[in-house]
Amino acid sequence: MTIIDAASVPRGSRITADVCVVGSGAAGIPLALTLSEKGLAVVLLESGYMQEHARTQALYAGEVADEKMHSPSDRYRQRRFGGSTPIWGGRCVPFDPIDFEKRDYVANSGWPISYADLLPHYPLANEWAEAGRFVYDADQVFGAGVNPMFRGFSSSVVCTNSLERFSCPTNFARRYERRLRQAARLSVVLGANCTGIRLVADGGAVSHLDVATLAGNRFEVAAFAHVLAVGGLETARLLLASRDVALDGVGNDHDVVGRYYQCHIAGNVGLLTVAGEPNRVRHGYEVSPDGIYCRRRLAVAATEQRRHALTNMVARLHFTRITDPAHRNGVLSTLFLAKRLISYEYGKRLSDGEAPTLATYLRHVRNVVTDPLDTAAFFAHWLSRRTFADRKFPSVILRNRTNRFSLEVHSEQIPLPASRVSLAESCDELGMPRLRIDWRYDPADVDSARRTLDLFASEFERSGIGKFAYDRETLEADLMRFGAFGGHHVGTARMGRDVRTSVVDADCQVHSVRNLFIAGSAAFPTSSQANPTLTIIALALRLADEIAARLDRRQATAA
Numbered sequence: 001m002t003i004i005d006a007a008s009v010p011r012g013s014r015i016t017a018d019v020c021v022v023g024s025g026a027a028g029i030p031l032a033l034t035l036s037e038k039g040l041a042v043v044l045l046e047s048g049y050m051q052e053h054a055r056t057q058a059l060y061a062g063e064v065a066d067e068k069m070h071s072p073s074d075r076y077r078q079r080r081f082g083g084s085t086p087i088w089g090g091r092c093v094p095f096d097p098i099d100f101e102k103r104d105y106v107a108n109s110g111w112p113i114s115y116a117d118l119l120p121h122y123p124l125a126n127e128w129a130e131a132g133r134f135v136y137d138a139d140q141v142f143g144a145g146v147n148p149m150f151r152g153f154s155s156s157v158v159c160t161n162s163l164e165r166f167s168c169p170t171n172f173a174r175r176y177e178r179r180l181r182q183a184a185r186l187s188v189v190l191g192a193n194c195t196g197i198r199l200v201a202d203g204g205a206v207s208h209l210d211v212a213t214l215a216g217n218r219f220e221v222a223a224f225a226h227v228l229a230v231g232g233l234e235t236a237r238l239l240l241a242s243r244d245v246a247l248d249g250v251g252n253d254h255d256v257v258g259r260y261y262q263c264h265i266a267g268n269v270g271l272l273t274v275a276g277e278p279n280r281v282r283h284g285y286e287v288s289p290d291g292i293y294c295r296r297r298l299a300v301a302a303t304e305q306r307r308h309a310l311t312n313m314v315a316r317l318h319f320t321r322i323t324d325p326a327h328r329n330g331v332l333s334t335l336f337l338a339k340r341l342i343s344y345e346y347g348k349r350l351s352d353g354e355a356p357t358l359a360t361y362l363r364h365v366r367n368v369v370t371d372p373l374d375t376a377a378f379f380a381h382w383l384s385r386r387t388f389a390d391r392k393f394p395s396v397i398l399r400n401r402t403n404r405f406s407l408e409v410h411s412e413q414i415p416l417p418a419s420r421v422s423l424a425e426s427c428d429e430l431g432m433p434r435l436r437i438d439w440r441y442d443p444a445d446v447d448s449a450r451r452t453l454d455l456f457a458s459e460f461e462r463s464g465i466g467k468f469a470y471d472r473e474t475l476e477a478d479l480m481r482f483g484a485f486g487g488h489h490v491g492t493a494r495m496g497r498d499v500r501t502s503v504v505d506a507d508c509q510v511h512s513v514r515n516l517f518i519a520g521s522a523a524f525p526t527s528s529q530a531n532p533t534l535t536i537i538a539l540a541l542r543l544a545d546e547i548a549a550r551l552d553r554r555q556a557t558a559a
């Protein structure tokens, strides 16, 4: 119908709709549009505006128990129309069937739904993310045995055939703005901050949501269904801060909201020296027949994960440490020297946490000066294939003449109740308590990564691909150099059957509140090796079907 500013909503009024969705990120926009295209009346409340807005972004500021282990809470997420999608990297990967299983060796694992329950929604999620067909097996996309990751490598333990597909990366606000404007019975309200979930007296349903603007306007929204699609951190904040009827926070009867907070364990580790010619290795991007950048990675087969009691982890081939000028690569040294010009989110992992010496800077400058042709060629490629391209080349990939790589690890972490977000004493400009983040990991996460790397090493050696070595003593420090992997905020309102250990049920409904739902990674019980967004979208689409079916049932009963 329209996109309006919350300032124009009459003060003290109540908006009604079939569904109120709070948050317009990767979860909120597909959810709201799908519901509206099913004929439902939808209000989409969004705190931010079309562009970044400093005072709105400041509403995300909070406290972090240990800033070495977790970035500030207003980094790695954007409080604006489109959520964090204007800055996301676009890597799309579905969760694996094993992620949904209860695994005895992963404490607190197990979803109340299976991969098969989500599978019908993944292809459409791929479309929303503009990541092409829902096919993630390299043999199916490129043909069996075409351009393998390592020529001559064959293993039933380590797979090199699973793909990552890359979105444009799609900025959901820009891409879907017109569709939102044209949708029948859908209103998007910008500058509308949901500040509280108000329950009816017995606590079993939402009466309405409180909405406030930074300029002081106040109004309410009441709907048949209310969906929080405010991201993995803010979901917990909103539930915990709504304490008028449920004194410990909405859905928090068993002190679960905010607990089991997960990100990913990630870092660059070791040295893989591949034997033979450089063309024996494929480590960059391939373009699929449907025009999508794809990349292969190393993964452990599910049967082997079970047999060795391993958490789900993948590794990509990566250049050796950028901070160490010994790589003698002009492009890497240029990136190192230019890191202040790169946004916090993308620049963070370009430093070591240690201040470089003047000698280090000079050696980087020498690399640039002595490698001018490669450096110039790289920037020409970057400008044409990334800066000015609609579908952007996903990341820096360099021709590797040395056949030496580090492994870029990305792993799930074991969900821990002690890893949590809670409310701080201080409040934001709207009077809402700020977040306090205390992210933790289990030593077993590092142990599992170690055993997975050992499996990679033994399979490389067995197949004659080459040698992988890493420093066992420094592995934990290497994986924790930058703390929690930013931008993936998982588990703070987890899905489950047991109300004592979960917040929402298999339909993403808050257990104790019949018309309140969570869309987003807050509802994931475990974090997988995969980046979260594709699964966030798939789960949101599944939720749209569920809400529409409930509304149909209510209307049928009323009729």
Ligand SMILES: Cc1cc2nc3c(=O)[nH]c(=O)nc-3n(C[C@H](O)[C@H](O)[C@H](O)COP(=O)(O)OP(=O)(O)OC[C@H]3O[C@@H](n4cnc5c(N)ncnc54)[C@H](O)[C@@H]3O)c2cc1C
Binding pocket: 022, 023, 024, 025, 026, 027, 028, 045, 046, 047, 048, 075, 076, 077, 078, 079, 080, 081, 082, 083, 084, 085, 087, 088, 089, 090, 091, 092, 093, 192, 193, 194, 195, 229, 230, 231, 232, 234, 238, 345, 346, 486, 487, 488, 519, 520, 521, 531, 532, 533, 534, 536
């Ligand atoms: C630098 C970076 C790179 C990333 N790269 C990848 C990647 O390659 N692959 C991947 O899968 N994921 C990636 N992510 C993660 C991805 O961006 C998120 O998973 C995704 O945006 C989450 O979608 P969401 O809708 O759940 O939350 P968000 O995108 O955070 O959207 C939440 C929305 O809610 C609004 N909101 C918040 N509070 C309120 C309130 N009280 N009232 C009203 N509105 C509110 C916000 O303004 C925002 O619009 C990356 C993230 C970052 C930061």
